[in-house]
Each structure stands twice: as C-alpha cells, then as structure tokens.
Amino acid sequence: MPIRQVVTDRVAVITLSHPPVNALSIDGGVVAALGETVAAAQADPTVSALVIVGDGRMFCGGADIMDFDRDLAALDTVRDVLNRIEASAKPVVASIHGVALGGGLELALACHYRLAHRDSRLGLPEVSLGLLPGSGGTQRLPRLIDPSTAIELMLSGRRITAAQALEVGLIDAVTEQAPIDAALDFIRTHGPLAPRPIGRLTADGVAAVVEEQRATLRQGLNPAPAHILTCVAAAAGPLDEGLALEARLFAELAGSEASRGLRHAFLGQRLAGRIPGLPAATSAAKIGAAAVIGGGLMGAGIALAVLDADLPVVVVEPNEAARGRAGAKIRDTLARSVQKGRLTEAAAEARLGRLTLAGDISSVADADLIIEAVFEDMDAKRQVFTALDAIARPGAILASNTSTLDLDAVAACTSRPGDVVGLHFFSPANIMKLVEIVRGAKTDPAVLAAALGFVKQIGKVGVVASVCDGFIGNRIFEEYLRQAYFLLEDGALPRQIDNAMEAWGMAMGPLRTMDMAGQDIGWNIRKRRAVEQPDRPYSRIPDLICEMGRFGQKTGSGYYQYPDGRTPVDDPVINQLILDHSAELGIQRRDISDLEIVERCLLAMINEGARIVSEGVAYRPSDVDIIYLNGYGFPAERGGPMFQGDQMGLQTVLTKIRFYQDQRHGWAWEPAALLVDLAESDRRLGALNA
Structure with missing residues (x-):
C-alpha cells in the first residue's frame, strides 16, 4: 500500500510509502490513498491530531513528473487533497526527513505545523523543469514567510537546510529524532495543538517586491519565472483565487516547449546510466585513487575534478616546466574558489594535500584508475598505454581522454583491452558536467560500470558511447x-x-x-x-x-x-x-x-x-x-x-x-x-x- 496509517496516543500517523522517493503519484494511487486516509482520520472520533511522514530515506521527493504528460485536470486531485489537509478541523503536522521537494514541500505547506530533521533539505525546484509550484506553493509560501525570500526560493529552485528553513520561518522546529518520534514529542510538548490558518499578505508590500524582481528578471526561453511572479502578486488576494490562477498558469507552462524540453532532459539524464547487461551499480568497483597522465589544461582540469570529489590524484607530467604550470593552475583555481566563498581554506589545503605531481609514469602503479590526457595523437596515446600496460596494477582501469580517436586501436597496445575505457572530458574539465564514457569492443562490463560510477562519484553526467570517429558529441x-x-x-x-x-x-x-x-x-x-x-x-x-x-x-x-x-x-x-x-x-x-x-x-x-x-x-x-x-x-x-x-x-x-x-x-x-x-x-x- 502506498499509504499506511497507525494511531498512537490519539494521533493518526500517516506514512507515505511509495519508493524510491515517495512521489505523489496519481497513476500510482498515492494521492487517492492519501486523500482517503486523511478523510478517515479526520472523521475518526478517537483521533485528535494527524502526522504525515515519509517512509525510507525521505519525506517526499515531489510529484511524479510522468503525470505532467497526461491529463493535467487529474492534478486537481492533488490540489483537492492538500486543500482538505489545510482545512482540517484537527491539527496536521508534517515531520520531514531527507528531502521535501516540489510537491513534497507543498504537502508540508498545507499542513499546520512543520518539523524537519537537521539533515533535511527543502525546496521548490519546479522552475528547473519550466514549471511553477502548482499545488499551492506560490500562494502558501509567500503567505508563510517573507515574500522576497519566497520568490528567491522559487526563482532559484535551490534547496535549503533545516536550519535555514527555521530561520526564515518555513518550519517550526529542527529535530534530531526519527520523524514519528519527533512529531509525537512535538504534539505532547506543545499540545493541545489547534489548526493554524495560513497567513495573509498586504497587496502593497507584495506588489513592490514583485515589481522589483520583475525589473531584474532576465528574458530567456523559460517563461516560468515571470509566471511565478504573477502568481505571487496574486497571493495578496483571496487564497482560492490565487490557487485558481496558479493552476491555470501551471497548465500553460506544462504544455510549453520549454517545460517539455526540460522535463525530457530531466528524465533523459536518469536514463543515461541504464545500460543493458551491466552489473548493478552497488556491485561496481569503487575508485579510491586516481592518476592523470598529462599536465596540460585538460589534465589539470581532470585532476581538479577528482580532487573536488575528495579523492587523491597523481598527475604525471615529464616536462618540469609544464609540471610546474599544472601545479600552479590547480593551486590558483582552488585559491579563487576560496576567494569567492565556494571553498574554505581548510578544504582547499586538504585537496592540495591529496595532490601529487610526478615526472615519472611509474608513480601511477598503485592507482585504481589512470586517465591518459596527452595530445590528441594516436602515436602519443599508444606510447602511454604501452607503458601503462607494464606499470599499472592488475585490475586497474586504463582510460583515455581521446575526443575522436579509435579507442580499440589504443586498447590493442595493451595485454588487457578489457580494462580500457574512454573517459572523454570536456574543457574546462573541472567545470563542464559531461563525460562521454566510450565502450570499446573488448571493454569489460564491470569496467564500464565502474567508469559510470566514477563519473557519478565526481559529480559529472556520464553518457555511454560506442567507438566511432568522434563518438557521439x-x-x-x-x-x-x-x-x-x-x-x-x-x-x-x-x-x-x-x-x-x-x-x-x-x-x-x-x-x-x-x-x-x-x-x-x-x-x-x-x-x-x-x-x-x-x-x-x-x-x-x-x-x-x-x-x-x-x-x-x-x-x-x-x-x-x-x-x-x-x-x-x-x-x-x-x-x-x-x-x-x-x-x-x-x-x-x-x-x-x-x-x-x-x-x-x-x-x-x-x-x-x-x-x-x-x-x-x-x-x-x-x-x-x-x-x-x-x-x-x-x-x-x-x-x-x-x-x-x-x-x-x-x-x-x-x-x-x-x-x-x-x-x-x-x-x-x-x-x-x-x-x-x-x-x-x-x-x-x-x-x-x-
């Protein structure tokens, strides 16, 4: 069952149980079951309060994106359930752990009280899909917290911590307990609780904030930011009118090319890692130490990407001057990150402590993964892989950063072509998200799975390609x-x-x-x-x-x-x-x-x-x-x-x-x-x- 309920001390604990992210799926029956369970608890004379929690590792990851490609009128069922929760004559507490994103946070906003575990993250990321929060988020959030903060959260789509959510007034308490225990303790400590209506706004204050934001809004292909501001402006009026406007503009955005393209991209990125015949991700070998051959701009960028993932890396560059430039490039990049507040000095020093600059290729002998990043010339690459075949430990993955050359010809220089894979980074490698993972004719499936895992480990997007001149991109x-x-x-x-x-x-x-x-x-x-x-x-x-x-x-x-x-x-x-x-x-x-x-x-x-x-x-x-x-x-x-x-x-x-x-x-x-x-x-x- 996607929804479970247990009554404890006159409190109905309602649990979303729809793995992996407890999505508010319409086709999956989650929304209907939630509505029925809430209605039953509201009608039960033995129940004095309701608690909504999520099963597994999170509260709720949001709506099921696949529902947006179907009849959008069906989304009214979600809105109706959230409206009934808000109108409940009995207090409703949302107890968040993991994440509450999109529709998950909108569910929490419809509740009267909100608690969040200290490790939780909360956000309304719909703008990244060319949408606006369509289940009350544009109306309830600016009524609950400062409208300018609400607008910033919706326009950026960023996630905030539980501590930040408490500071802006989004939640009532930060907890360290398990979700159910935290909610029951909150009710006992603060009871008897009463339903708490959403706040009201003044039209003048909201209008000024909206116009200020609209003046700085960059025109682009995504119309969602402008529509979000329109909805927030309406939050100064009656709630039902604002909700109706929100639903209408959501439907308009859902049918736009921008939203359809962004949703396609979101789902496509999930699909990219699913390759038939590969071992399960959990069984793929983990990379503990990496090495890069070549100290040019690409080699230094790859090394930075590895260091950013808190992995040790050896950079091999035989030319002393080039080796010095590679080290300077890495140090300067980390220093700029510190200056811009993206990194602490301690973190930068720790990363530099994991960097080894070497002149001899024998320094990579113990690495789990060795990435060749020398000049795009077949003879140069063959020379490197011939040397690596004699030096690298058994089971080490030998990767080439080639952008166009025949990976199978490179692999043929070794006695272990099954260990050879392509990892085509894009420059600057420490910034660009993409890595083309090239599967050679003899690349072992376990090696390909490990390469996919490594790319994810360093925060990149990996897409598998077979060998041809230029691969895919x-x-x-x-x-x-x-x-x-x-x-x-x-x-x-x-x-x-x-x-x-x-x-x-x-x-x-x-x-x-x-x-x-x-x-x-x-x-x-x-x-x-x-x-x-x-x-x-x-x-x-x-x-x-x-x-x-x-x-x-x-x-x-x-x-x-x-x-x-x-x-x-x-x-x-x-x-x-x-x-x-x-x-x-x-x-x-x-x-x-x-x-x-x-x-x-x-x-x-x-x-x-x-x-x-x-x-x-x-x-x-x-x-x-x-x-x-x-x-x-x-x-x-x-x-x-x-x-x-x-x-x-x-x-x-x-x-x-x-x-x-x-x-x-x-x-x-x-x-x-x-x-x-x-x-x-x-x-x-x-x-x-x-």
Whole structure:
C-alpha cells in the first residue's frame, strides 16, 4: 500500500510509502490513498491530531513528473487533497526527513505545523523543469514567510537546510529524532495543538517586491519565472483565487516547449546510466585513487575534478616546466574558489594535500584508475598505454581522454583491452558536467560500470558511447560545423551565423566556439579526415584562416579579432577572405536568413544523431540530447537535437533534409535510414528511449 496509517496516543500517523522517493503519484494511487486516509482520520472520533511522514530515506521527493504528460485536470486531485489537509478541523503536522521537494514541500505547506530533521533539505525546484509550484506553493509560501525570500526560493529552485528553513520561518522546529518520534514529542510538548490558518499578505508590500524582481528578471526561453511572479502578486488576494490562477498558469507552462524540453532532459539524464547487461551499480568497483597522465589544461582540469570529489590524484607530467604550470593552475583555481566563498581554506589545503605531481609514469602503479590526457595523437596515446600496460596494477582501469580517436586501436597496445575505457572530458574539465564514457569492443562490463560510477562519484553526467570517429558529441558537431562553413560560402558572415544560433538559444555560436577551443585543433582533425574520409570534404575557409596563423583567442585572432583576449570583434580581413573564396568557387552569394542558418545547422545535427542511434553508437536518442545539453551549450529548454526532431515532426524533418539535398552538397544531406523509417511509419525518436 502506498499509504499506511497507525494511531498512537490519539494521533493518526500517516506514512507515505511509495519508493524510491515517495512521489505523489496519481497513476500510482498515492494521492487517492492519501486523500482517503486523511478523510478517515479526520472523521475518526478517537483521533485528535494527524502526522504525515515519509517512509525510507525521505519525506517526499515531489510529484511524479510522468503525470505532467497526461491529463493535467487529474492534478486537481492533488490540489483537492492538500486543500482538505489545510482545512482540517484537527491539527496536521508534517515531520520531514531527507528531502521535501516540489510537491513534497507543498504537502508540508498545507499542513499546520512543520518539523524537519537537521539533515533535511527543502525546496521548490519546479522552475528547473519550466514549471511553477502548482499545488499551492506560490500562494502558501509567500503567505508563510517573507515574500522576497519566497520568490528567491522559487526563482532559484535551490534547496535549503533545516536550519535555514527555521530561520526564515518555513518550519517550526529542527529535530534530531526519527520523524514519528519527533512529531509525537512535538504534539505532547506543545499540545493541545489547534489548526493554524495560513497567513495573509498586504497587496502593497507584495506588489513592490514583485515589481522589483520583475525589473531584474532576465528574458530567456523559460517563461516560468515571470509566471511565478504573477502568481505571487496574486497571493495578496483571496487564497482560492490565487490557487485558481496558479493552476491555470501551471497548465500553460506544462504544455510549453520549454517545460517539455526540460522535463525530457530531466528524465533523459536518469536514463543515461541504464545500460543493458551491466552489473548493478552497488556491485561496481569503487575508485579510491586516481592518476592523470598529462599536465596540460585538460589534465589539470581532470585532476581538479577528482580532487573536488575528495579523492587523491597523481598527475604525471615529464616536462618540469609544464609540471610546474599544472601545479600552479590547480593551486590558483582552488585559491579563487576560496576567494569567492565556494571553498574554505581548510578544504582547499586538504585537496592540495591529496595532490601529487610526478615526472615519472611509474608513480601511477598503485592507482585504481589512470586517465591518459596527452595530445590528441594516436602515436602519443599508444606510447602511454604501452607503458601503462607494464606499470599499472592488475585490475586497474586504463582510460583515455581521446575526443575522436579509435579507442580499440589504443586498447590493442595493451595485454588487457578489457580494462580500457574512454573517459572523454570536456574543457574546462573541472567545470563542464559531461563525460562521454566510450565502450570499446573488448571493454569489460564491470569496467564500464565502474567508469559510470566514477563519473557519478565526481559529480559529472556520464553518457555511454560506442567507438566511432568522434563518438557521439564530436561526430554530430562536425556536421553542425560543416553546415556553418558552407553557409559562409553561400552568403553568410561569421557574426550573422553566431548571432542566429545564440538568439535561438545556443550558449555560443559555432565559429566563436571554435575560436575559443582553438582553430588548430579542428585543423588537425580535418587533416586526418581528409585522408580517411576524402568523400566528405569541408569548406576550405577554416583551413585558410589557420594557414594565416589565426588559431582563435589564444593567438588573438581567428574568425574574429580579440583585442582584449576574450571579446570577439568583427574583422574585415576575414569577411573579405570569405567573399573572395566564394568568388573563387564560382558561388553567387545570396542573402541568408537567420531561419535558414538555424534550420540547416539543426537539421544536420538531427540527421547525424539519428544515424548514430541506428548504428548503436548511442544507446537511445535521449543520450544524444543529454550529451548536447551538458557538453555543447545546447539550450536545455529546447530539449536537445533529437527532441527537436520530434517537435518539428519527423516527416517535416525528412522533407526539409531532402530539400537541402537537392541544393549544394547533396552528399552531406543523405537522410539517415532511421529517420526515413520513423517518418514513413509516423513514429517518433522519443519512442526509442524506452
């Protein structure tokens, strides 16, 4: 049963028991059972008070997100139950442990008294899903605590501690007891309790706070923050009117592209770690000590990510000067974290105490996990793995940070290819959330499970990919870039392309991205692929820029000039180079609309993503999306390229791809067989996520 009840000393203790997070599920019967149990307790003459607690490790993690994709009118059942709890003639106490998030906190807000264990965390994170608290949160929270604090909690979605909740007046007491014992003691100590109505607000005070917040609100793809402010403004009026407005705006948001994209991302991130045939996460080997080979920016960033997880790490860099720079980079980064209040001096010192800088590769002999982070060159990587094969202890995991190279060729340099896995971090590795976990042809399932566990252990998002040139992320990015380069030939200029993609929501346009990453990196990849894939040529424009010695920000110029080292300034020299190149090719340049820029870049990503899924390089379409949301600046509210394909409709996607196939470079627009199959059978990419 999802709800249990026991009567103790005239107190009905009602327990939510719906693992793993005690979600207020409608389809799971939790809400209906809770309503029936509360009603029965209210009608029972032997009961003088009610207590609501959660079973297991938490009070309540919130609503069941899957319910939001169904008939939203069903959510009225949740609201009705919470309204009945608030209107109860008998006092109702919520005793929180673990977390009370979203609908879980709204349940607690409907109760008359709230207690929380000292280790609890409370919050209303709905904004991160493109939603607002839809079961009374926007009305009850600002009536209970200072409205400006209530607004900040809802707009940020952050979790607060029990001590912080007590300080702002959200709860009545912090406890150290088990939830039931704490509630019974509270009732005995403070009894007899009486129902406590929610507070009232003055219209003038709320209006001023709301307008102040609205003036600083950043316009973005997510309309939820503005709707939250609208609801809070209504909290100065009658509660029933505010609740009605909240329900209406919640339904509006639930149907928006932004919320659907954010919910898709939330669920997709959960799916990403579920790989068929892997050992259970609880049985995967734990990493106790790690090592990084290579002291460049990537190696130092990976070491910082490991140190941030309170793990010891050895960084091996044979070059003494480079080793010194790696140590300085790590120390400086930790020092900045201390200056910004993100880290205490003691914690920074403890992390530095777990760092070892070494010049000899033999220093990694005892590590559980060794991550190679040397230059993206096959010979260099083979040299490292040949050495590691002789040095690393039996059972150690040998990981490569390669972004495009053949992991199986790297593994073949060892006598233990089953221990080899790819861990492709994204720069800066200590900040970027994504790690592509590359499964080689001979990677042992237990090693893959341990790699997934390690990525989670250091607070990153791991997505598994099979071996191919570029894996998932960079392989799709190549087609994105290919279209950006061809758009330059056809009539666009760098600023228009970057502005169009950034206005659509990308964190940074493709040409600015390459300037930041280093144009020479892409140049080296194109040189290799010109030999390996002669039938898929690129535009010559980026090579011409590299031949001028313009490698981006690090040289002060690329597609743009960077007089201050960071800010891109249009360069007439590059614009003229692009015009001259089009003329050399005999291309009659034309006006390119921003819509065409976005459409061509996005369709190229969708098409290549579908090809990757059909080849089994990605396990499911949502894995492609999670990679792009966490590693490539794709706007979370857009859900990812595969989600966008479904939003456009695959038949429309296929029609547009075939249109561009009839223009220049038809070979680059060959439709993925999976897209053709799904479009012709009127199915969606999302159906393959199950």
